[in-house]
Amino acid sequence: MIDVTHKKTLADEAIQSIEDEIQNLYIKESSTDEDIDQAFLACQKQLEKRKNELKEKLAATSKAKKKGMESQLDKLISEKNSLDHAAKFSSNVLGYSDATEFLQVKDALFGRLGELKELEVDQRPHNKADIKFHSHKMIDAFQKFSNKMGEVWSTTAFIPNTKIQTYDIGLGREETAMMITLHDYERRPLAEPGVDIKVEVTGPSGKKQRANVVDLTESEGAYKVLFQGTKLGDHRASVFILGLPVIDPGVMFKVRRQTDLEADVLRDYEPTAEKEGPLSKVKAKVDSGVGKTKKQTPSASDIGSTSNEQNGFKPLKIHEAETKKDEFMLPGLKYDDDDDDGTGEGKAAEKNRTRSYRVFGDIICPDFMLDAASCHPQNMVTADSRTLKNVRGRTANLGTALKNYRGAIGTRAFSQSGRFYFEVVVYFFIKRQLRNDLIFEVAIARKSEIDKNYTVDGSPYAYTVCARRCPLCRTVCIMTFHNGVRLYHLPLTENSPPGTTLRTTIGFLVDIKQKQWFIVDAKNRRLFYRFKNIDTSKPLWPVFGAYSTEYVSVSLALKTGKDVQAVPDIPSDV
Numbered sequence: 121m122i123d124v125t126h127k128k129t130l131a132d133e134a135i136q137s138i139e140d141e142i143q144n145l146y147i148k149e150s151s152t153d154e155d156i157d158q159a160f161l162a163c164q165k166q167l168e169k170r171k172n173e174l175k176e177k178l179a180a181t182s183k184a185k186k187k188g189m190e191s192q193l194d195k196l197i198s199e200k201n202s203l204d205h206a207a208k209f210s211s212n213v214l215g216y217s218d219a220t221e222f223l224q225v226k227d228a229l230f231g232r233l234g235e236l237k238e239l240e241v242d243q244r245p246h247n248k249a250d251i252k253f254h255s256h257k258m259i260d261a262f263q264k265f266s267n268k269m270g271e272v273w274s275t276t277a278f279i280p281n282t283k284i285q286t287y288d289i290g291l292g293r294e295e296t297a298m299m300i301t302l303h304d305y306e307r308r309p310l311a312e313p314g315v316d317i318k319v320e321v322t323g324p325s326g327k328k329q330r331a332n333v334v335d336l337t338e339s340e341g342a343y344k345v346l347f348q349g350t351k352l353g354d355h356r357a358s359v360f361i362l363g364l365p366v367i368d369p370g371v372m373f374k375v376r377r378q379t380d381l382e383a384d385v386l387r388d389y390e391p392t393a394e395k396e397g398p399l400s401k402v403k404a405k406v407d408s409g410v411g412k413t414k415k416q417t418p419s420a421s422d423i424g425s426t427s428n429e430q431n432g433f434k435p436l437k438i439h440e441a442e443t444k445k446d447e448f449m450l451p452g453l454k455y456d457d458d459d460d461d462g463t464g465e466g467k468a469a470e471k472n473r474t475r476s477y478r479v480f481g482d483i484i485c486p487d488f489m490l491d492a493a494s495c496h497p498q499n500m501v502t503a504d505s506r507t508l509k510n511v512r513g514r515t516a517n518l519g520t521a522l523k524n525y526r527g528a529i530g531t532r533a534f535s536q537s538g539r540f541y542f543e544v545v546v547y548f549f550i551k552r553q554l555r556n557d558l559i560f561e562v563a564i565a566r567k568s569e570i571d572k573n574y575t576v577d578g579s580p581y582a583y584t585v586c587a588r589r590c591p592l593c594r595t596v597c598i599m600t601f602h603n604g605v606r607l608y609h610l611p612l613t614e615n616s617p618p619g620t621t622l623r624t625t626i627g628f629l630v631d632i633k634q635k636q637w638f639i640v641d642a643k644n645r646r647l648f649y650r651f652k653n654i655d656t657s658k659p660l661w662p663v664f665g666a667y668s669t670e671y672v673s674v675s676l677a678l679k680t681g682k683d684v685q686a687v688p689d690i691p692s693d694v
Contacts, residue, residue, distance in 0.1 A: 152272070159270060178251065185247050192242065199241060206236050275312050275362070277302040282366045283578070283604065284359060287591055290378035291349055295591050296556045297321075297331065297373050298345035298357060301578070309573035311341040311524065318360045319345050322370070324353035331357065339668065340558060341524070341574030349375030381592045480687040483539045483629065487681025488532040490664065493520040495528040499666055505531075510666035510674040522571045527561070527665030529570060530678075535659035540630045541687050542662070543642050545677040546587070550596075550620040552671045554589040559596065560674050561586040561665035564630060564637060564654075570663050577601035581658075583651045585626070585639050586665075589616055596622070600639065600649045608649045625679075629690055632656050638690050645688050 210229060217225070257265075281303035289295040300317060302310040319331040332346040349355065358370040478485040489505035500513025508528055522528070534540050548559055561575055565582030576582035580603045590597035590609060595616045599609040613620055626648075627640035637651040654660070666674040 156270065163269070174253075178253075182251060185249070185251070188247050189245060192245065196242065199239065203236055203239075206232055273314055275302075275310075275315055276304045277310055277312065277315060277361065278305040279361050279364055279366055281305070281307050282359075282361060284366065284371050285604070286357070286371055286373040288374045288376055288381065289347065289349055289591060290381055291352060291375055293378070294332070294346050294348040296344055297347040297355075298359075298371070299340075300333075300343040300345060300359065301341065301573075302343075302361075309341060309524075309578070311337040311574060313337045315343070316362050317343055319347075320358045320360070321347055322356045322358070323349075323351045323375075324355070325351060327351075339574075339670075344556070351375060352377065477681045478684055480541075481689075483541050483687050485541050485681055485684040485687065486532060488530050488542075488662075488678075489680070490528045490678060491531050492528065493517050494522055496522045496524075496526050498526055498669065499528065501528050507675055507677045508664050508666050509676075510669045510672070524573055525571050525576065525663065525665060526574060526667055527663060529567070530662035530664070533567070533659035533661045534564065534630045534632055535656075537633045539633070541627060541684065543625055543627045543679040543684060544664070545623070545625050545679060547623045547675045547677070548587075548596075548621070549673045550616055550618050550671065551673060552618055554596070554616055554668070554671055556589050556591050557668040557671050559587045559589075559666075559668060559672055560676055561663075561667070562626070562628065562676070563663050563665075564628075564660040565663055566658050567661050570661065575665060576663060578604040581655060582663075583637055583654055583660075585628075585649070587612055596620070598648065600651070602651065610648065627688060628662075629687075630660070640688050640690070642688070647688075647690065 210233060283301040283303060285299045285301075287296055287298070289297050298319070302312060302315060304310055313335055317333045319333055321329050321331050323329065329347075334344040334346060336342055336344050345357070347355075347357075352375055355373055355375055356370040357373065359366040476487040490501045490508055492501040492505050495501045495508070495513065498510070498512055500509045500511050501507070502509070510526075544562055546560060558575065561577070561584055563576050563582050563584040563586075565576045565579060565584075569576055569579040569581045572579070575584070575586070577584040577586065578601075582602070584601040585598065586601065587596055587598050589595070590599075590611070593609075593611050595611050596613045597609040597611050600607045612624075613622055625642040627638075627642035629638040629640065631637070635652070635654050635656050637654055639648040639650070640646065641648055664676050664678070666676060668674075
């Protein structure tokens with residue numbers, strides 16, 4: 121009975137809270153309506169002021185023109201009167217005077233007439249009545265401008281569902297301490313700009329500082345929190361959204377010496393002494409999502425390394441293309457003659473000449489492309505549907521294009537039992553200084569998860585490989601994510617100043633039967649990372665993303681089917 125009464129009290133409180141919010145909504149609607157009126161009244165006053173300024177300028181310009189022309193007119197009238205008087209006087213002298221009288225005024229008369237004869241008459245007006253009004257930046261231009269004047273802002277963010285990811289940062293540098301992603305009541309990620317977010321950081325000594333919150337909803341679908349730590353140790357961040365606390369008493373992150381951060385990274389990449397099985401094992405950085413926990417993960421090496429025995433790594437074997445006829449066929453696929461040795465006859469030879477996929481032992485390289493119709497408007501898929509770039513392409517198909525995910529989906533999913541391999545040739549050129557910005561992403565995910573957010577790294581049904589600038593290594597690192605947790609990262613470049621360029625090939629082996637996904641350095645034949653126990657109960661679609669257009673040029677070139685020349689020999693039980 122007590123429990124029921126307690127539940128009833130909670131329900132009453134919830135009802136009262138919702139009723140209060142509804143009442144607040146009416147109040148907000150009324151005050152916002154007044155704000156709109158005031159804003160447009162101010163605009164109207166500004167327009168009226170501009171109209172009066174133009175009219176005053178018109179009157180001043182007209183007055184100046186009138187004054188100039190009236191001055192010229194007065195001078196011309198005076199000259200005309202002089203000519204009239206001279207002509208009349210001369211006529212009277214000639215008509216009414218006798219010879220003696222004429223001789224007395226002859227010289228003066230002829231002199232005056234000579235002067236008037238040489239008089240320059242200013243015949244052309246010095247100015248013209250050419251005043252008119254140019255409607256510069258008005259009518260059509262103003263209509264376009266006015267259509268974007270003001271905006272009614274609202275948010276569907278449900279504050280308890282806010283996701284906050286924290287990072288340890290270096291002493292004395294302004295770095296990314298947190299990424300804040302908003303979600304609605306149904307836990308769907310939101311990329312709503314302009315949300316009032318404030319972060320107050322309390323240091324080890326109890327001193328409070330305000331952190332800088334940067335709105336990156338347009339580019340990354342989240343808010344970045346920048347903080348410059350001046351004291352070593354644990355820091356507590358209190359996050360307020362729309363004036364309400366998100367997590368009480370706050371979330372924790374550490375300010376550490378930069379040398380300690382770098383030493384941790386180097387220590388995590390030291391190879392272990394013991395080698396087991398066909399691949400050597402190496403420790404890798406594992407992150408809980410807030411940069412605090414680590415565990416050992418089978419992984420491999422550095423992409424740029426040229427020695428196959430460096431860092432304790434053992435090279436993987438390579439299956440060269442089969443020269444024998446392979447009788448294994450995938451239903452619904454076309455075939456070509458890449459693997460035909462020229463000796464086959466009949467149906468087998470015809471099959472090989474029409475096959476478009478390749479088989480290396482038990483590994484199949486299916487032929488698929490990028491679905492150009494799915495490409496986000498901010499990205500471009502080339503005409504051959506093989507390359508994705510982070511530049512705006514042709515007008516997107518609004519019916520099929522991705523709305524949130526910045527990239528494109530592959531044209532086939534991995535659902536049948538088997539081992540499937542494809543490669544991506546990655547190229548990027550850094551144009552401006554990066555600050556923990558995402559560069560590219562390759563993932564396998566359920567189709568229903570792909571367009572929920574800017575990336576799929578936070579989904580429980582997606583497995584992600586990406587490259588971004590790492591705040592610990594201060595360079596571009598390759599990272600793996602699942603369900604919002606960073607599992608692994610490894611430097612791709614020595615540093616990442618503007619002008620940095622990288623071109624490499626990454627291989628991806630999807631093992632549906634063993635529920636594993638292998639990420640391979642195809643150039644140096646080494647294993648980066650292995651996802652274990654992936655959920656294969658529903659088809660997994662390959663998805664490709666390219667980001668940060670303002671800071672970096674990115675292209676992802678897909679190699680599938682017969683374009684794949686060799687496959688690393690990765691045992692299924694590694």
